[in-house]
Amino acid sequence: MTESVKVWSLHLGVLALVFAAQYVLPPYHATNLARIMVLAVFAMGYNIAFGYTGLLSLGHALFFAAGFYGMGLPIGLLDWAPVPALILGLIAGGVLAGLVGVLALRTAGVSFMIVTLMFAQAGYLTLLYLNTWTGGDEGFVVDRAARVIAGNDLSLDGTRFVAAFGLFAAAMVGCLWLVRSPFGRVMVAMRENEERSRMLGYDPFRIKLIALVLSGIYAGAAGAAYGLLFGYVGASFATIQYSILPMLYVLLGGAGTVLGPFLGAVLMFYLVDITSGYTDAYLFVVGAALVGLVLFAPRGILGNLRERFAPWLP
Amino acid sequence: MSFGPFLLLAVLEGTVMAAVLALTSVGLSLVFGVMRVVNVAHGEFYMLGAILAWFVTYYLPFPPALAWVAALIIAPLVVAAIAALADTFVLKRLNYAPEATIVATIGLLYMVQQAALTIYGPDARPVAAPFEWRIQLPWFGYSGYKLFVVGAAGVILAAVWLFMTRSTAGLVMRATQIDRDTAQCFGINVDRVYAGTFALGAALAAAAAVLIVPIQQAHYLMGHDPLLLSFIVVIIGGLGSIRGTLVAALVIGLSDGIISMFFSPTLAKIIATLLVALVLVFRPQGLFGARA
Amino acid sequence: MTRQLIGTAPSRRAVLKGAGAGLLAAGFVAPVWAQAAPIKLGFQLHRTGIGAAYGRWYERTAQAALKVVNETGGIAGRPVEIIFEDDGTDPKRGAEVVEKLVSQHNCDLIFGPLFSHVVIGSAPRAGELKVPYLVCSEGFHVAGGMLNRWSMQPGITDVRAQVSSMAPWVLANLGKKVTMVFPDYAFGHDHRDFFTAAVEAGGGQVIAKIAVPPTETSFTRYLPQIPSDTEVLYHVMVGPAVLTFVKELGEFYGTGARPQIFGFIDSLEAVDIAAPGLEFLEGSHFWEGHCRAKQADASDHETVYRAAVGVDDNGASVSDAKDVSTYAHMFSVWETLFIIKAGMEAAGYQSVADRQKFVEAVEAMTDMPESLAHVQGNKVFNGKTHQVFGHQFISKVEGGKLMKVHTTRIEDGMYDDAVDYTSQSF
Structure with missing residues (x-):
């Protein structure tokens, strides 16, 4: 079996399993899985910037929110149809990532983290400031009638699952293709040794900017889909917590692995869901997971797996 | 209110805010200066200080003034001990790699915050000031305790400055800051310096909280805003420069009160946040960026 | 769970x-x-x-x-x-x-x-x-x-019915020129919009609206924006910083002249009204959805x-x-x-x-x-x-306790229906 066959059969197999899960899982877990898939797309986007290109951003909530509101506002205020609204959300994520990238990529390391954090905070405050249109902290409900695409009502569990799966599958295949492409390898080169790549004739700024824009498109698509599939748009999704969330998923699942963000999202979701049944302080568990991960498994689950058993894992 | 008294109040409030900012930021600045670590949990050390102050003043059977003084001694010590543990068991093992430590301190932030929720509860609780003294001016009244905070901040900051410039420990810390490896060659125990610095930064945050908590309340989510504000001050002042941090606290404290009179305060916050980002992008050494 | x-x-x-x-x-x-x-x-x-x-x-x-x-x-x-x-x-x-x-x-x-x-x-x-x-x-x-x-x-x-039903009493008993202090987000905006409308309908005037960002922890610098011809100061704050707000209000006015103060109890919900620094609230009024202190009746x-x-x-x-x-x-x-x-x-x-x-x-x-x-x-x-x-209750702080002084009528808070949910499908 060639490496390529191995890689593709693994990922397509995972996709097939996830798709089949809707027929097996009880309704509660099926809907959770739909949520997790959308959040995993967000995390995959984060992974493109952080895991592959080495850009540790603390501002991805901004790009998620760009998609969230880029989809929600045209529907809420201008009665747009869902498909163009979704596309606008996706574009909004990419454009905002581009704008932030042009400025933030002049810095690196800690400064980059703080600059992205500050931009995201400014974005969150802007949503509050423009409350006449955004509904501020309270947000608004996406009209159920607007959540129908070509006769498919996205507020129905089955349709929603398929829609979330469609996005998830496209995102995963896209990610896999990207990281195995020559450009993907240049991205990794940026992460590993920027100076050397520069000497080889690559323009690090350009590469990193493209990676960040791609990452923003993923985040925007996830935001737009989350709002449309679950029917609510509000500013709490633009807070710093939603910048930390994808980082957590990626670190847990394995930075720089295609499946890592999804695995991390599944584990984290159920960690919170289950521990909140036993303790008020379930965020303590989140904190402990973060500390434990950077201490004992900085490469995450799949990262460690790759190191030991499966060096071919993309 | 006519312009004169209006300005007087703005200046008073600005000075208090500057003192509060300087107190909360100086620890962050110190830690970043010496260790090159961005401590995202800094705000939680501040919160811990406030909550410990509540516990001490609530359970010690002293009159308010004495109980508060006890809190000013106990809270920073306890928080420093916690910070030293965090340094030894987490940050040191990460070799202070900047990105890993940020992630780890985010984790610490959640852990400390949630532990506070479990132990202390969700309520905002007042801590009595060591004295009640209201200054009645012809146009408005003002809290005498707030002026005391300004004075106390001055004393603490002067003490930090003396410690850094005149004491042997300060010299060792500065030596480690300038060149860690050379310092090690001269027999300096860098691990201990780092643990001490981290503890000192946390103790400063806790001391700030004990000073400030009588004019606010102790609440388990109170660490969030001081964190962002401290970031802003430390960045504008130049990361790691204590002098710059003080100047920035003064400038931001004084201007913030006045700016938010003219703009919507939310808009003022947006502008301030964007400004910080742009300062980092275009003047990474900060606006007042003399190296400390 | x-x-x-x-x-x-x-x-x-x-x-x-x-x-x-x-x-x-x-x-x-x-x-x-x-x-x-x-x-x-x-x-x-x-x-x-x-x-x-x-x-x-x-x-x-x-x-x-x-x-x-x-x-x-x-x-x-x-x-x-x-x-x-x-x-x-x-x-x-x-x-x-x-x-x-x-x-x-x-x-x-x-x-x-x-x-x-x-x-x-x-x-x-x-x-x-x-x-x-x-x-x-x-x-x-x-x-x-x-x-x-x-x-x-x-x-x-x-909240719309609450504020509309109380506005007439406030105008009749406390004053006609109102300044509002409220948090700058949706809950505060509801107060701003509906109370302003009710005051204007009752022949009063809202002369200043002071929106405070929800993240604020210190409020004194907003207080000079209260116009000096204010007759009634209307405040509603929520969140952990509420006590600070009320305390600073007290420090600001001190023993000097001050307008009538009408607050939503949200500003002091879960807070002891006899806490130190709140003495100045004596004689001020609060909305209460349900009277905190047990009333004689x-x-x-x-x-x-x-x-x-x-x-x-x-x-x-x-x-x-x-x-x-x-x-x-x-x-x-x-x-x-x-x-x-x-x-x-x-x-x-x-x-x-x-x-x-x-x-x-x-x-x-x-x-x-x-x-x-x-x-x-x-x-x-x-x-x-x-x-x-x-019904809504208006209470006055007397001897550090909230004592009911007025009960609104239910009709006072009614407004035209904005929606008919029964016409929507299940």
Whole structure:
């Protein structure tokens, strides 16, 4: 079996399993899985910037929110149809990532983290400031009638699952293709040794900017889909917590692995869901997971797996 | 209110805010200066200080003034001990790699915050000031305790400055800051310096909280805003420069009160946040960026 | 998750001494459960996050009401069980909690959330799952038409009705030139918009509107913006910094001249009004949804309720005088549980298949007379807007205690329907 066959059969197999899960899982877990898939797309986007290109951003909530509101506002205020609204959300994520990238990529390391954090905070405050249109902290409900695409009502569990799966599958295949492409390898080169790549004739700024824009498109698509599939748009999704969330998923699942963000999202979701049944302080568990991960498994689950058993894992 | 008294109040409030900012930021600045670590949990050390102050003043059977003084001694010590543990068991093992430590301190932030929720509860609780003294001016009244905070901040900051410039420990810390490896060659125990610095930064945050908590309340989510504000001050002042941090606290404290009179305060916050980002992008050494 | 089948589980405190005796004296029969399966009610609880101070008391109130309901025959003879799930006062988790309560715990319906963003974030999912969602939030979002057929607010008057009903009294007794201080987000904007409209309709004038960002921890610098010709200062703040705000207001005016002060008790909910620094509030007025300090004319039902939820005559916990309750709001949880009981019994509710019948039964409700089920006072429910309307109280601080000086009429708060949920499909 060639490496390529191995890689593709693994990922397509995972996709097939996830798709089949809707027929097996009880309704509660099926809907959770739909949520997790959308959040995993967000995390995959984060992974493109952080895991592959080495850009540790603390501002991805901004790009998620760009998609969230880029989809929600045209529907809420201008009665747009869902498909163009979704596309606008996706574009909004990419454009905002581009704008932030042009400025933030002049810095690196800690400064980059703080600059992205500050931009995201400014974005969150802007949503509050423009409350006449955004509904501020309270947000608004996406009209159920607007959540129908070509006769498919996205507020129905089955349709929603398929829609979330469609996005998830496209995102995963896209990610896999990207990281195995020559450009993907240049991205990794940026992460590993920027100076050397520069000497080889690559323009690090350009590469990193493209990676960040791609990452923003993923985040925007996830935001737009989350709002449309679950029917609510509000500013709490633009807070710093939603910048930390994808980082957590990626670190847990394995930075720089295609499946890592999804695995991390599944584990984290159920960690919170289950521990909140036993303790008020379930965020303590989140904190402990973060500390434990950077201490004992900085490469995450799949990262460690790759190191030991499966060096071919993309 | 006519312009004169209006300005007087703005200046008073600005000075208090500057003192509060300087107190909360100086620890962050110190830690970043010496260790090159961005401590995202800094705000939680501040919160811990406030909550410990509540516990001490609530359970010690002293009159308010004495109980508060006890809190000013106990809270920073306890928080420093916690910070030293965090340094030894987490940050040191990460070799202070900047990105890993940020992630780890985010984790610490959640852990400390949630532990506070479990132990202390969700309520905002007042801590009595060591004295009640209201200054009645012809146009408005003002809290005498707030002026005391300004004075106390001055004393603490002067003490930090003396410690850094005149004491042997300060010299060792500065030596480690300038060149860690050379310092090690001269027999300096860098691990201990780092643990001490981290503890000192946390103790400063806790001391700030004990000073400030009588004019606010102790609440388990109170660490969030001081964190962002401290970031802003430390960045504008130049990361790691204590002098710059003080100047920035003064400038931001004084201007913030006045700016938010003219703009919507939310808009003022947006502008301030964007400004910080742009300062980092275009003047990474900060606006007042003399190296400390 | 806390799962408690009251009757078998130990109660949290000795909360029900008074209530139990009162009920037995009133001739209620002690329940004898047959083999009936319990009715499961889901409670979406702000146990953590910014709403946690409210959540704690909402949980206690729900437990107390549950005990009374179970001791008086349950719902249609079936025992009742409440399953609490923490939503972290977060809309994302809120929607997930709705899912969990319905799909995993098989709850018959959900009630209890307070914070508007959680309500608005969760209501769509409740509508999709076709499960009744009874909120205790005061927000105008229910009657404003933003939600759906399954979302109702039968336990507490919304903010629009609250402020409209009080404006005439404020204008007549305190002054005509009003300055408002409010948090710069949705809850504050509701106050700003509806109170301004009511003041203008009453011939008064709002001369300044001071919006304070919700993240603010110090407020003194906003206070000089209060115009000196202000006759009434209207304040409403929420969140952990409220006490700072009120204290700084006191420092600012000190012993000098000051306008009349009219505040929403939200500014001091869960805070001891006798705390140091609040002396200047003496003689100022507050809106209260339910009088925190026991009034001379308190009804017997109110007395039973107060004992049942474990609150003393000053509004603090009977076990800790420093633990002040969220008394002005938490009655909504109690009343909502009794409305659930009444609605289910009227609908002949058997199982989840009857959820629609339950909503229709609640929609059919109109007058709710003062009783053990409606301890805050009589109310009128509007089935079209899914919103209840009740009396509001204006209290004056006298000797460090809130004493009622005025009770609004229900009609004072009525406004034209903005929505007719009954015309929407299920």
